[in-house]
Amino acid sequence: MTRKRFHIPISIDFAVLILRVFPSLFMLTYGWEKLVKFISGDWSFADPIGIGEPISLFLAVLSEFFGSLMVIFGIMTRPALLMLMFTMAVAGFIVHSADPISVKEHALTFLVIYLAIFITGPGRFSIDNRIFSR
Numbered sequence: 001m002t003r004k005r006f007h008i009p010i011s012i013d014f015a016v017l018i019l020r021v022f023p024s025l026f027m028l029t030y031g032w033e034k035l036v037k038f039i040s041g042d043w044s045f046a047d048p049i050g051i052g053e054p055i056s057l058f059l060a061v062l063s064e065f066f067g068s069l070m071v072i073f074g075i076m077t078r079p080a081l082l083m084l085m086f087t088m089a090v091a092g093f094i095v096h097s098a099d100p101i102s103v104k105e106h107a108l109t110f111l112v113i114y115l116a117i118f119i120t121g122p123g124r125f126s127i128d129n130r131i132f133s134r
Contacts, residue, residue, distance in 0.1 A: 013123040016124075017125045020117055020123070020126070025068075028065060028068040028072070034057060035065045038057055045057035049090060063083035063084050063087040067087075071114075075128060077117070077126060077128050078122075081117055082118070084114045088111035088114065092104045092107035
């Protein structure tokens with residue numbers, strides 16, 4: 001049985017590209033701050049899921065900095081998005097659980113954007129598409 005391929009307008013791929021790149025550039029700035037902190041040897045960080053401050057910081061750097069780069073370029077996009085969605089869920093629902101929605105909304109907005117990209121896939125303008133579309 002063959003899979004039917006549908007024509008997707010290029011405008012959709014541009015929209016996915018914009019949705020992938022711009023929020024990830026913003027997230028990259030948060031990841032950069034954490035990367036600098038990690039490299040400098042200051043491993044003090046929140047430990048919201050009880051795995052230790054250095055590991056929590058390392059995982060935040062991994063997702064917010066390196067995961068954001070992966071999403072921007074569209075390489076291993078869905079695994080990177082899983083890391084980012086987990087990080088944003090922890091931030092929104094655990095770290096800021098007692099905070100008002102005005103504080104949580106930042107993390108939850110990123111979470112929803114990443115969920116949308118996860119559902120649509122990285123689009124035509126991605127390294128993933130170049131590798132896996134053949």
